Amino acid sequence: MKTAYEATAAFARSMDAADPLAPFKNQFHFPQHNGQNSIYFCGNSLGLQAKTVEAAIRQELKDWQDMAVEGYFRAKHPWLYYQYNFSTALAAMMGCSEEEVTVMNTLTVNLHLILQSFYRPGKERCRIIMEAGAFPSDQYAIETLVQLHGLQPDETIVEIHPRAGEKLLRTEDILQTIREQGPSLALVLMGGINYYTGQFYDMPAITAAAHEAGAYAGWDLAHVAGNIPLELHNWDVDFAVWCSYKYLNGGPGAAGGLYVHERFGNDPAFPRLGGWWGNDEKTRFKMEKGFVPRSGAAGWQISTAQVFNMVALKASLELLHQAGIRQLRNKSIALTGYLEYLLQQLPLPCEIITPADPQQRGAQLSLFFPENGKAIHTKMMEQGIICDYREPGVIRLAPAPMYCSFTDVFRLYEVLRNFSV
Ligand SMILES: *Cc1c(COP(=O)(O)O)cnc(C)c1O
Numbered sequence: 001m002k003t004a005y006e007a008t009a010a011f012a013r014s015m016d017a018a019d020p021l022a023p024f025k026n027q028f029h030f031p032q033h034n035g036q037n038s039i040y041f042c043g044n045s046l047g048l049q050a051k052t053v054e055a056a057i058r059q060e061l062k063d064w065q066d067m068a069v070e071g072y073f074r075a076k077h078p079w080l081y082y083q084y085n086f087s088t089a090l091a092a093m094m095g096c097s098e099e100e101v102t103v104m105n106t107l108t109v110n111l112h113l114i115l116q117s118f119y120r121p122g123k124e125r126c127r128i129i130m131e132a133g134a135f136p137s138d139q140y141a142i143e144t145l146v147q148l149h150g151l152q153p154d155e156t157i158v159e160i161h162p163r164a165g166e167k168l169l170r171t172e173d174i175l176q177t178i179r180e181q182g183p184s185l186a187l188v189l190m191g192g193i194n195y196y197t198g199q200f201y202d203m204p205a206i207t208a209a210a211h212e213a214g215a216y217a218g219w220d221l222a223h224v225a226g227n228i229p230l231e232l233h234n235w236d237v238d239f240a241v242w243c244s245y246k247y248l249n250g251g252p253g254a255a256g257g258l259y260v261h262e263r264f265g266n267d268p269a270f271p272r273l274g275g276w277w278g279n280d281e282k283t284r285f286k287m288e289k290g291f292v293p294r295s296g297a298a299g300w301q302i303s304t305a306q307v308f309n310m311v312a313l314k315a316s317l318e319l320l321h322q323a324g325i326r327q328l329r330n331k332s333i334a335l336t337g338y339l340e341y342l343l344q345q346l347p348l349p350c351e352i353i354t355p356a357d358p359q360q361r362g363a364q365l366s367l368f369f370p371e372n373g374k375a376i377h378t379k380m381m382e383q384g385i386i387c388d389y390r391e392p393g394v395i396r397l398a399p400a401p402m403y404c405s406f407t408d409v410f411r412l413y414e415v416l417r418n419f420s421v
Contacts, residue, residue: 047247086103086314118216126149128146135222174206346417
């Protein structure tokens with residue numbers, strides 16, 4: 001569907017009136033600016049708090065007050081099984097079975113953990129392909145992992161760079177690099193969406209190429225979870241990790257997500273680091289010797305569920321699931337398309353570096369300012385437009401479809417129109 005956009009408040013209002021997801025906006029708390037809701041385009045960094053969160057936290061506090069240890073079994077949402085509260089919603093978003101997904105720890109911790117299973121370098125097959133300019137935490141994780149195995153990062157990590165004069169990666173170059181590495185390649189690890197450019201990579205093609213080379217394919221989906229519907233199982237992705245505080249609105253430090261394909265999850269001999277929460281429930285409390293992993297991603301659980309880091313996520317996922325990831329995506333394509341259209345009407349001294357093709361991006365547009373990017377960002381913030389700035393030179397705008405409206409996007413346009421930049 002191609003909408004003929006118009007740069008008028010009336011057009012934005014008519015889009016909001018026709019939007020079946022519009023009522024969800026009122027279910028979230030917005031930071032205030034001059035007594036009004038800010039325009040919040042930072043959901044790719046920290047999602048907003050759903051209004052249902054406070055009562056949900058009170059419930060857990062109360063159950064702890066009233067029942068203490070009994071709450072593991074008798075709380076309204078028994079803590080012993082707390083991580084199962086997310087299975088249905090996450091499986092629908094990620095395109096996998098409920099067994100293939102679990103929630104625990106935080107993203108980088110889960111990345112380290114799962115790489116104990118999926119990165120066991122041999123003499124020849126030891127290389128890791130990443131995108132150049134990956135999120136720093138991923139870079140640090142891989143650099144130190146490689147060193148832990150006694151290998152040299154600069155000989156072991158193969159970074160794929162954009163071609164000279166370009167800012168995005170071409171799929172053909174990624175596939176070519178994978179083919180070139182061939183038998184020396186152990187792992188392809190990429191962000192599903194690059195945090196800086198907003199480029200959404202061709203996950204099925206890259207995963208297939210990694211497998212053809214005899215390597216695993218793992219994905220950091222921090223910027224994808226809750227943003228773009230996936231088919232992790234059908235694409236044969238080996239593993240994926242994500243955080244829950246961006247588009248999933250789980251709150252700062254919320255427990256992160258893990259996907260592991262069932263061929264590993266159903267193989268108890270597949271190596272991993274264990275703990276009692278990943279042990280078969282039937283024998284967990286027998287306190288016996290001999291780790292027996294639960295089937296599925298749950299077999300990578302280690303410790304007791306971090307209930308208070310999961311409550312807000314539970315409340316938020318209920319709303320996201322109700323909205324539906326495909327409906328969210330449809331709205332997102334239209335909303336981000338409208339943002340792009342409005343920006344193109346303005347004489348801004350910047351370039352939108354995110355792909356123009358909606359299939360190659362999510363909600364985010366990255367605006368590259370060769371100069372003054374930081375100053376322009378400060379001015380936007382002063383006008384109640386919450387967005388962020390990433391060195392070098394990029395203002396990221398991410399209208400999350402769950403709580404951003406076409407009118408929000410239009411208000412941003414009005415603010416920018418009034419800048420004499
Ligand atoms: C936000 C983000 C992270 C954050 O990792 P934490 O361990 O949750 O702090 C990691 N990777 C990417 C690509 C991100 O965008």
